[in-house]
Amino acid sequence: MPLIYSEGREQPQRRLREEVQKSVKGTHYNNFSITFSLSGVPETPHFVARDGEVAEIRRMLCSDGSRRIVVLHGLGGIGKTQLAATYINRYRDEYSAIFWLNIKDEASIQQSFARIAAQILEQNADVGSLKGLNLQQEHDEIVQAVKAWLSLPGNTRWLIVYDNYDNPKLPGRKTDAAVDIHQFLPRAHQGSIVITTRLSQIDIGHHIRIEKLKSEHESLQILSKASGRNGLQDDGDAKDLVRELDGLPLALATAGAYLKRVPVSIRDYTRYYQESWARLSGNLHLGSYADRTLSSTWQLSYEHVQAQNPLAAHLLRWWAYFNNEDMWFGLFCARSGMGPVWMKQLSEELNFNDAMGVLHDYGLVEPTTIFQRIQGYSIHGCLHSWAIHILNKEWDGRLSKLAVESVASQVPSNVGADYWLLQKRLIPHAIRSCSAVQDGDVPSNWAFHSLGNLYSDQGKLGEAEKMFLRALHGYEKALGPDHTSTLNTVNNLGALYSNQWKLGEAEKMYLRALHGREKALGPDHTSTLHTVNNLGILYRDQGKLGEAEKMYLRALHGREKALGADHTSTLNTVNNLGVLYSNQGKLGEAEKMFFRALHGYEKALGPDHTSTLNTVNNLGALYSNQWKLNEAEKMYLRALHGYEKALGPDHTSILKIVDNLGILYRDQGKLGEAEKMHLRALHGQEEVLGPDHTSTLNTVNNLGVLYSNQGKLDEAEKMYLRALCGYERAMGIDKITTYRPAINTLMNLGSLRSKQGLLGQARQYYQRASDGLERLLGPTHPDVQSARHTLELTYRTVEDGMSSSDDQHLPDPTQPRSSKKRSRDILKRVLGLHVE
Template sequence: MPSISKFISKIGLRERRSHRSTQESPSTAPASALDRHPQGLDVVSEGTNPVVDIVVIHGLDGHREKTWTAKNGVHWLRDLLRVDIPEVRILAWGYDANTHAVSGTCCSFLYDHARTLVSDLNRRRKLTDSSERPIIFIAHSLGGIVVKSALIHSDAARQGALPEHRSIKLSTYGILFMGTPHQGGNGVQLGRILTNVASVFVPADDRLLKHLERDSEWLLQQLGQYGPISGEFVTKFAYENYKTPIALGKQIIVVPKASAVVPGQADVEPMAIYANHKNMVKFPSKQDVGYNTILENLQIMVKEAEAVIRARWEAERRAENARGNEMQFSLGFSLSEVNEVNHFVARQEQLIQLQGILTASRDRRIVVIHGLGGMGKTQLAIAFTKQNHESFSAVFWMNATDEETLKRSFLRAADRILQDCFPFTYLAHAVADSDIDEIVKAVKRWLSERKNNQWLIIFDNYDHPSLGGNTDRRNSWQRDSIASKEYDIRLFFPQTHHGAIIITTRSSTVKLGQTVRLSKLKQIEDSLSILESTSNRERLEEDPAAVDLAQELDGLPLALATAGAYLDQVAMSCTEYLKLYKESWGRLLESSPRLVSYEDRAMYSTWNISYQNVEKRNKSSAMLLRLWAYFDHDDLWYELLCGADESAPPWLQALTDKITFTESMRLLCDHGLVDTNTVTRKSEVGSLSYSVHGCVHAWMVGALHKQTDTEMVQLAARCVASLVPSTEDKEYWRIQQRLLQHVDRSFETMAESTGIPHFEPWINGAFGSLYADQGRLDKAEVMYERALQGYEKAWGPEHISTLDTVNNLGNLYADQGQLDKAEEMYKRALRGKEKAWGPEHTSTLNTVNNLGSLYKSQGRLNKAEAMYKRALQGKEKAWGPEHTSTLDTVHNLGSLYDDQGRLDKAEEMYERALQGYKKAWGPEHTSTLDTVNNLGILYKSQGRLDKAEEMYERALQGKEKAWGPEHTSTLNTVNNLGILYKSQGRLDKAEEMYERALQGYEKAWGPEHTSTLNTVNNLGNLYVDQGRLDKAEEMYERALQGYEKALGSPNFETYLPTLNTLENLGDFYQHIKKSELAKISYSRAHGGLRTVFGDNNERVQAILKKLETTHL
């Protein structure tokens, strides 16, 4: 038992603080805003024959000089950088972001500052004949947002809109963002991070702070506008590694790495600066690590910048010349043919990808945007077009739903051309003749003109392709009924090899160019943003029900917009909507308002149409989709259907052929209903898999099945249950984890539906075993009880299948701490098995082994030893000494000997079990890891703490990989590590382990399970060592009350963890001079230990000595 560390009494000390009121002398005039915050450009260094301009911008409440000056007075730009890179001109720009006094509040906000920066830079560079000199920006904190706004403004400058401002963006080679909050991260909203920044620099009631809080959404939109041009700059993201002091003695990481570093962009690099947010741009000497990091990056950038920017200006001049030739082909920008959402979110990665492909050259560029209906393909194309339309001479939006609709779009394009451009005769004649086919030809001819090479066409909703290349095996009537909408879109492409084309489609067969695959929104913040904008409700991120709704809709923009539109029109909470969505899916969506931005489509109409086409083409594919309603939406793979037996319907038997299965899935993928999971998860065994979006799955349940299909439910359950592995199978836990979500789906369907007969007993038993192994004991109990009822009804109470289930229920009750019920089950199973099989059958011996484990848990160690020895002798005779079932009992004997203090015998058993498991299963099998864990316990008992830690770490790593971090077997090792750390005096680490184990146990077992209570006891020991005596007593009392409730009498009085806690409580009371209470606890512990170990046991003698020396 762990010893109690020496108590250290601590007197609560109250920090005393003196308060001095300060008053400004009336005779002191306030400094002007310009004195406090110098504004505009200042030349820090002219440089020697400069080839690059380095421009530095301070952040909120920064200062043009002081921001860059260390405490020792070193201004690193002037005193260090000027010397180390003499060939650059260094410019510092200041602006009034100070808002400490209302009278000094600046009326300009970030965008105004950005335009001023561009204007100031442009003038200075024109006056010094350096307009094309490369620029490298260094921006601290919110100064980085000013820089991004400036570059957005500069990029937008065109003829008639301060075109000279465009020179700043063209000349910008690189940017060093120093602690700039670009985005939210790790669940923290951007607004919260901006508040952190403000808490360092300004008071909370400041006007600029309110602006930032109110307009953090605007800042996110800034990031969206900046994303497409960000790839043109070499970017370094510096982030702080130390906390910054703020008010009330607190310290925070102001801008965490997740906010300061934007992942996924090209030519970017994160850099750690070992300083806090304020000091990350104050370098006191050349020896400073942060300075050398910045210096080396700047030296590389300066070396490469000149050639890159020179080439960029040459390309700009060529483009200007070309634009002069293209004026006759230029059309005014219009998106009147399509409806856009009011608030487009996320998709920055895809926007950058589109820009990289479509604006790279004037040759023919084709991008296919592919995704599920409602995923936002059209809105992505709109967003790209709005951001980049100035890169194209003309933009045409074509509705490609079917051939006739597309031709009408060509007619509208012809009208626009004739209205805005030079009147080409062939186009005018075609329109005058009203011949739609001739109009299509004429528009294609216009697009093919040699100098007309900068147009963009969007073919939207090309969902019915007919591109050739595959043999169509359908019957002629099927071909005729489906082909009405199919056509080859290539017939509508201009002949010449120039221009840009975007195609949006649900069909995976459209492979005409580079594919941009659109999947669900990854960030919950983006989903909540759509809900907010469409429901006109604010601060939904603070509503747990809204977060749950967003998670349920799983990042599908159309589903989120539909939910938002409904909530906008009714007085209903997100909780109520989510309940309706789950219970009355079809009725809810039928009553939802139509969305103009989604072409007046109901959310499920596209899926209905796709399903009808699938049903006409392939009956097995359609039936598979119906069956899938009763599997989980994710991870359906070929082997899952192979459990179908001869009683299965013919269409399902056909799908057990791999080629037929693959063809059926390919058809579903072609129609955008199913996705291929191309990346194998670590836990996967078997084939690669397929998935459907959660909202599509809801449609499958609610629309393809108006009522629960009993036959399909049973069919899905049989498929899943047939794959549940035995624990004798290698890596059985991986198969279990892959099946778990499908077992959950069957369980939920059965629980939610009335009138469905229970699953067959073998299915219930298989599900019960899987749940038990995965630590889901409440569900395991339900399934085992149903299995038992089924077997007793079908076969009688003494059938072997009935008895196996009784044994398994005993295991379950033992795991739950219901030891009396476990003993009842084991004894019933043992009697039945001895009668059916005889006393030496291996099935009988398994129950004997289990009884041994129960007796050990009850503290009846002699009876436990007798059971284990009987089981071991029988298994060695039946299976041999190296069979894994034999080794299970060897392992258990080792644990028993450890409890008895026979450590050498325990080590012998553990080593034998470990070598056998490694030989049979390998080093990462869960049985191997259990023995590794127990060896750690043994080594700790022997005082070999380093070896114990090595065993625990090895076991923990393996269990987290096999079971996951929250499985109870993993938590057992976490708890053991806590005990070890406490023994080593590493109390903070011990508390971390105990808290993790306790939270996990309470979640898995409940607050009164014996495993939970063991950790409660351990926390009591830890609190004693930490001097937190009230908390320690609370933990001990909670543990004792819980043990008594879980075990009952008399088992409570001989249960070793109970006796440990009683002894711990006695030590506790003895220390705080409550000798009477100490004696009561020692007496109870002594009595129980005598019963368990006998009078001559060392531990019994030790507690007797404590009892005798306790003074009343």
């Protein structure tokens, strides 16, 4: 705009600056503006007042674009979520984009970020980091891409609500489902954030405590809106009721929903409420006045639901045996044919939908939507607790049994497409339904076996063992020790123990399963060959490579004959033979096996199936062993990204790939990236598997190698000794030389002692490692010859009195080597995903 000189020099300059700022601001809005969508944002039809809290949120979030965070905390049902939604509706025009995330658990977070990605792409199709992503599967990539978009320069006027942050990771507060919100915050210090939580310990942002409504006028407004009844401000009966409900918004809204549905006077409702409270408080220990208020309110609504639609009442009662979120028709009706009459009636979808509609009308249930489509239904956490402890005070063993069996019957086979998506959805219901089982009616043995498979596939090995043992004891008692169902569980326990590196227990299970199946089914039955294949894996892990090869070849020939050359079970054995040949140094034969398995899996299961990715990872290790580092990196990254999509970032299988990437980056000289990978793997394994699990110790050893390469010899020594002591505790001092990674640690300690000039100790470590390698691989194996050569040099050094300044002439096993002499241990640690 032209300058107006009559205003003087300073005033025109100020106006010019303002116009430039407006122009820049408008450009930023145009670049990053996302039309406001109600998707994911709760409705607030009965929300009133809270003007002081809204004003405080407004004051704290006003900024120049730098990061501002407000935490709304208070008890369940107090109105935190509604307050955040109200703030959004009131001030949405001041933000370029507004997003709502449910951060209750990992699955909810992933769904929320997928919804945000869809909103961004709908109006900004050229966002490079989001283009081409599968919004149903590529969860980790979606999170990172959305965070990157929110962190772009100039994109400062967005607002995000992180709702239901009720299970945070806090010091001294450990739970498997805990969430670390920092992983989901954008990197750049910009934008506005609102967090809702029941906890006051969240150490972030400005805290606002949300308390009960103190104004009788505000409580009457909620009651009036929810009930559709006017003129309550001067109604003495209404005032009596809101005093009873004591300013709890959820109780007021539920009471209002009841009064809207039922033509009863407010005085009568208050009387019903007081009578209900008296009945409840007479024999129950309710923790607080708020608990009693909500409980009585829900009791009245439940009784009326029961009178109007008995199926809806039965549905709500059975819900106590499942998780409170994401109930869907297919899960509910899975075992309805085995239940009472009302359950069979609810297995008709129209009846189910009608029942859910009634519960929704009374304010008890909310639909959960993904991409504008109803996926399931959820109930408030407080209401779920009431259903568990009060509505089901007389626990129904039959309902508990049917809940477990409903979840178990939905567990998909791990050879199906996208099986992991349904598995993730089932895990919360499996945890809740199993925790609800009490003495009395025990679920069927097949259900525990199926849930064992579910937990095992999801890397929850402790829970899987409990399920398999319950199934085994039940089968032995009901069917006998040699029944095929019993032997199936025995075989799966063997696989579980093998994954836990309890090799002695695994061998006992496998041999029992093999002998039983040979007797019951014959030596060439596919179930028998299944155990034969697993024994091959076990013998390989024990270093009995000759026995392993015999098992694999027997399984391969039998499966080719019974199932065909391209059946996935046949391909599993082909893949395992590839691993074995790699361990034996037969790299050409190994590559042939891996390529055959890979092409077969891609054709049968697709490029992103976990079995396919297992072989991709094995090929990466093979290329790394051949010193084809670029090809190895491509394979590892393909496997890593695929597994993160399928299983999540902290699954034990993924952590092993991450550790292998650390080895690769070390060999490429990228020591900073290598340390990041090893530390990520170590922290994840310590949390998931424990500090003394062999997979954890393998990563500890690899960190030692990295520190040695960086010249940090003290840190390297700590890592090596921790790994060695851990192996000895896990396997026994005499058994560690049967495990290749433990042998590597002995060699690494020998090299470290050589660098420190402690040649006598170096010789002792090299001697133990060399003897173990010879027993493991045979005297002609290149690695054995290399170890013997190193040992001979140490002996010669000691005899010749070589000074410590000449130690560099000794071979260093921790340094990168040629493909012929490079350690074969990588494949030993590769994934550990031994199929079947």
